[in-house]
Amino acid sequence: MPALAPQPRHALLPDLERSRAVLVACDDDAVRVPEFQPAARTAQLAEALASARTGMAFHPGSVAVVTSWQHPAEVFDAVRRAAEEASDVLLFHYAGSGLRHREFALTRTVPGSDNSIPLRAVADIVRDSPAARQVVLLDCEHFEDASSYFTRDPVPDGSSTPHTLSLLGKQPSMYFASGDDRIPAGDEFTDTLAEALRSGVEDGPEALDLVALRNAIEGRWAQLRYYVENEYIGAPDTLNLVGGRDVALGVNVAFGPDGDRGRRPFYLDAGVVDLMERWWD
Template structure:
C-alpha cells in the first residue's frame, strides 16, 4: 500500500530539534492592565512561534519564556542553556519598559557597581553561540543602546551585525499617561508580530521570513495611522532591521489559493483605533 511521504520542512524555518528560543519580558509597574504587560504580550508571541496551525518555527519544549527576573541570573541561565543547545537557530526576544527594564538593559550609574547591564551579558552569550542563524528581536525603550549591544553600533541603521545575526526592533513611539509615568501604547511591536504569525500575511510568501514580517508589521501600523484621524497621534516609527532574508519565524497560514483566510489576515484592529481616539477626545 502506498503511503504519503513526509512533507519536507521549508529550509528557511528553524530545524525543530536544533533550534532554541528565549523570550524575556520586563514588566512595567505603571501598566495596570495585566493583558497589556510585556509578559502577557510575550506569552502570546511564544504561542504564535510554536503554533502547529502555521508550521510553528519552534517546538514548544524549545521555547523558554522568562518573566520573573528580578534576579537576572534566571535570564542568563536560560540564554546560556539555549545557546549551548542550539546549532541551527537561536532566537532572543526582549521586551521592556519602565524601571525594571532600565535596571536590566542600561549600565548602572552607581560607581560602586561594575556597571555591566545584564542585557550586555545576554548579548555576549548570543554573539558567542555556535548557532548557524541567530535572531534578536528588541521591543524596548532605550532601543539604540540595547541594539548596539548586539550590532556593535549605538545606531543600528545600516550597521553590520555580527556574522549570521538578524536584528529587528524599535522603541515605543506612542505613549499614554498613567499617573507620573508614561507607558507605551498603540503601536506595540510584540503583539503585532504575534498577530502576523497567527493570522498570516495576505499575498505573502509560503513562509514568513523576517523581512516579510517587518513589512507586514509596518503595513499594519500604517493602516492604524490611517484609521486614527487625529493630528495628535504620531505615526509609529519604522522597524530597524539588519538581515532577515535567511530565516523564517513561521509558515504563512494565508499563503496560496488554499490558505486559511477565515481569520482575516491582518485586518485593522478597530478596538485599538477606538482606544486611541477616545484617549485624545
C-alpha cells in the same frame, strides 16, 4: 492507497531539534492592565512561534519564557542554556519598559564596566553561541542602546563572527500619560508580530522571513493610523532591521489559493482603534 509523503519543511524555518528560543519580558509597574504588560505580549509571541498552525518555528519544549524573574542571573541561565544547545537557530526576544527595564538594559552593576550591564551580558552570551543563525527581536525603550549590544563592531584583530545575525525591533513611539510617567501604548511590536504569524500576510511569501514580517507590520501600523483620525497620530513607524532573509519565524497561513480564508484580516485591529479613539477623545 499509499500514505501521502510528509511535506518537506521549508529551508528558512529553524530546525526543530537544533534550535532554541528565549523570550524575556520586563513588566512596567505603571501599567495596571495585565494584558498590556510586556509579559502578556511575550506569552502571545511564544505561543505563535510554537504553533503547529503557523509552521512550528520552534518545538514547544525548546521555547523558554522568562517573565517573572527576580534577578538577572535567572535570565543569564536561560539564555546560556539555549545558546549552548542551539546549533541551527538561536532566537532571543526582549520586551520591556519602565524602571525594571532601565535597570536591566542600562544600569551598570559595576561602575565603568560595560559588560556589567545585564542586557549587554545577555548579548555577549548570544554572540558567543555556536548557532549558525542568530535572531534578536527587541521591543523596548532605549532601543538604540539595546540593539548596539548585539551589533557592535568586530573584535579589534579584524576577525568577524562566522554566524549570521538578524535583528528586528523598535522602541515605543506612542504613549499614554500616567502621572509623571508615560506608558507605551498602541503600536507595540511584540503583539503585532504575533498577530502577523497567526493571521498570515496577504500576498506574502510562503515562509515569513523577517523582511516579510517587517513590511507587513509597518503596513498594519499605517492602516491603524489611517483609521484613527487624530492629529496626535503621526506617520507609521519604521522597524529597524538587520539582515532578516536567512530565517523564517513561521509559514504564511494566507499563502496561495489554499490559504486560510477564515482568519481575521491582519491589517486592522478594531480593538486597538477603539482604544486609541476613546483615549484621545
